Amino acid sequence: MYVIGERINGMFADVKKAIQEKNAQTIQDLARRQLAAGATALDLNVGPASGDAKGAMMWLVQTVRAVCDAPLAIDTAKWDVMQAVIPQVPGEKILNSTKADIEIATEYVALAAAHDAGLIGLTIDADGVPGSLDKRVELGAQILAVAMEGGLPMEKVFIDPIILPVNVSPKTPLHCMQAIAQLKNFADPPPHLLLGLSNVSQRCTNRSLINRTYLAMCIGAGLDAAIMDPLDTELMDSSITAELLLEKMIYCDSYLAAARGK
Amino acid sequence: MEIPNVSAKWAGKLSTVVIGATADQGGTRGSTVTIGGSAALPFMSFEGPVGNRPAIAIEVWDAGADTWPDPLKKAYGDAMASTTEWAKMAARFGADLICLRLTDAHPDLGDRSPQQCAQTVKDLLAAVDVPLIIWGCGVDDKDNQILPAVSAAAKGENCLIGTAREKNYRTVVAVCLADKHKLIAESPLDINIAKQVNILCSEAGFPVKDIVIFPTTGALGYGIEYVYSIQERGRLAALGGDKLLGQPVLCDVGFEAWRAKEAKVPPFDTVTDDNRDQWGIMWESATATVLLQAGADLLVMRHPKAVENVRAIVDRLNPAVSA
Numbered sequence: 001m002y003v004i005g006e007r008i009n010g011m012f013a014d015v016k017k018a019i020q021e022k023n024a025q026t027i028q029d030l031a032r033r034q035l036a037a038g039a040t041a042l043d044l045n046v047g048p049a050s051g052d053a054k055g056a057m058m059w060l061v062q063t064v065r066a067v068c069d070a071p072l073a074i075d076t077a078k079w080d081v082m083q084a085v086i087p088q089v090p091g092e093k094i095l096n097s098t099k100a101d102i103e104i105a106t107e108y109v110a111l112a113a114a115h116d117a118g119l120i121g122l123t124i125d126a127d128g129v130p131g132s133l134d135k136r137v138e139l140g141a142q143i144l145a146v147a148m149e150g151g152l153p154m155e156k157v158f159i160d161p162i163i164l165p166v167n168v169s170p171k172t173p174l175h176c177m178q179a180i181a182q183l184k185n186f187a188d189p190p191p192h193l194l195l196g197l198s199n200v201s202q203r204c205t206n207r208s209l210i211n212r213t214y215l216a217m218c219i220g221a222g223l224d225a226a227i228m229d230p231l232d233t234e235l236m237d238s239s240i241t242a243e244l245l246l247e248k249m250i251y252c253d254s255y256l257a258a259a260r261g262k
Numbered sequence: 263m264e265i266p267n268v269s270a271k272w273a274g275k276l277s278t279v280v281i282g283a284t285a286d287q288g289g290t291r292g293s294t295v296t297i298g299g300s301a302a303l304p305f306m307s308f309e310g311p312v313g314n315r316p317a318i319a320i321e322v323w324d325a326g327a328d329t330w331p332d333p334l335k336k337a338y339g340d341a342m343a344s345t346t347e348w349a350k351m352a353a354r355f356g357a358d359l360i361c362l363r364l365t366d367a368h369p370d371l372g373d374r375s376p377q378q379c380a381q382t383v384k385d386l387l388a389a390v391d392v393p394l395i396i397w398g399c400g401v402d403d404k405d406n407q408i409l410p411a412v413s414a415a416a417k418g419e420n421c422l423i424g425t426a427r428e429k430n431y432r433t434v435v436a437v438c439l440a441d442k443h444k445l446i447a448e449s450p451l452d453i454n455i456a457k458q459v460n461i462l463c464s465e466a467g468f469p470v471k472d473i474v475i476f477p478t479t480g481a482l483g484y485g486i487e488y489v490y491s492i493q494e495r496g497r498l499a500a501l502g503g504d505k506l507l508g509q510p511v512l513c514d515v516g517f518e519a520w521r522a523k524e525a526k527v528p529p530f531d532t533v534t535d536d537n538r539d540q541w542g543i544m545w546e547s548a549t550a551t552v553l554l555q556a557g558a559d560l561l562v563m564r565h566p567k568a569v570e571n572v573r574a575i576v577d578r579l580n581p582a583v584s585a
Contacts, residue, residue, distance in 0.1 A: 249504060251454045252454045254465075255457075258506050261506070
């Protein structure tokens with residue numbers, strides 16, 4: 001499972017404060033803890049409130065890069081921020097994210113390809129988040145087509161079919177699972193299929209239970225990446241167990257420890 | 263018609279284990295043996311590096327050779343009366359290593375003391391200069407007494423010592439760590455337990471890269487298909503990137519093959535007095551050959567002629583890895 005740790009995000013009060021005060025230790029501690037808990041990559045998001053988005057993102061990049069080599073997912077909706085920051089990120093990086101509109105996706109694919117970066121593509125376009133399964137798949141396929149044309153290898157592409165909170169949009173969890181299963185078959189080797197997992201349980205009770213149940217269901221459908229909270233131990237356990245049940249690893253009594261030891 | 267390329271790409275690679283230590287390395291061996299390191303299925307050199315040539319150890323016992331089948335007694339003769347003479351002869355037959363089995367430490371047999379076992383090891387180290395495998399008697403409590411003594415007696419020699427089992431691993435792990443030996447991790451033909459023993463040893467502080475997996479062996483006609491499939495599954499997982507199964511594999515070929523009645527007292531119509539002794543050699547050779555193709559990296563064998571046969575097969579299947 002390609003786990004992108006979600007915790008370094010200005011939406012969290014501790015991170016917001018750390019960005020404002022340039023408190024590197026808080027950020028670096030979050031980076032280390034997420035990686036120790038099994039994160040493959042780290043998402044970096046300065047949050048909505050930051051005035052100097054470029055400067056704040058570069059500070060996050062440098063702060064986190066000082067303590068790890070993990071891939072960094074540069075999480076911004078602003079093209080000018082993405083364009084300015086990506087060339088300056090040392091080591092592995094991921095653009096988070098592009099929309100599916102062809103002209104937008106073409107620019108992001110070119111930027112990713114030029115810097116040997118990964119790219120997260122959202123199945124969303126000028127009309128917003130699709131209400132139907134078919135539209136999700138169509139937009140996912142559109143991003144894949146642009147990536148292929150732009151020379152971005154499938155293993156660098158992450159398609160996110162956009163999960164919405166289950167209390168607001170009860171059909172979306174099933175739609176996303178079906179979209180994952182269908183998009184997995186679009187190419188060989190297949191692209192990564194990813195979700196911003198925590199969104200499924202926004203403003204619900206039992207958030208952690210909803211997150212880990214849905215994660216296991218999606219892994220069964222073909223999900224192999226998620227932006228999620230690796231510090232939620234039960235969530236990580238569910239992820240490892242779902243992969244075990246899909247024969248991605250050989251069982252042993254200490255399989256959780258074995259999987260974490262990798 | 264063009265033949266399609268069906269070679270697989272592998273993400274994982276077996277660890278490389280060195281057994282033995284020369285004078286430069288703090289031991290007294292004339293040479294060392296390196297096993298493992300493959301990043302492809304056995305002999306599939308078109309898929310990737312096949313690693314080191316499978317090594318062959320010849321088995322000797324501390325006592326009890328009188329129970330061995332006649333063809334083996336003929337091969338070693340009077341030398342079998344003395345562990346050191348037996349081992350010297352095995353070395354002359356081309357053994358890469360000597361595998362000492364401390365059978366007579368078994369409480370129901372000689373019940374030899376830890377001091378006696380340690381002396382046997384010292385004598386053996388003085389008699390031959392190839393690396394050693396030292397194998398306990400298989401009784402947990404007794405192994406926990408003798409293995410610390412033999413490990414200390416061979417300190418610096420970088421032996422391969424065993425076995426660590428799911429229910430009894432702490433002592434052997436501790437002494438191998440303290441005296442810097444390599445470790446045999448044994449499991450009863452069970453891939454899940456093979457992985458479990460490795461993680462137990464690892465959690466007890468032993469580096470998994472210094473482990474050799476002994477998945478339990480069975481001879482031709484005695485469940486070898488099952489043995490094969492367990493080994494194959496482990497190797498596929500290892501090459502797929504499972505680091506807890508990515509260790510070289512040892513097969514106890516001689517012991518198992520010579521337990522078969524087809525080897526000891528061949529019950530076939532074509533057996534004559536002239537060819538009677540050949541059956542065991544064939545049985546041992548065939549068992550080894552099958553298991554080589556399942557990924558065996560280290561074979562413990564008995565009959566010198568079977569050893570010769572198996573070396574010829576390795577050379578033929580993959581000249582690139584021949585010595």
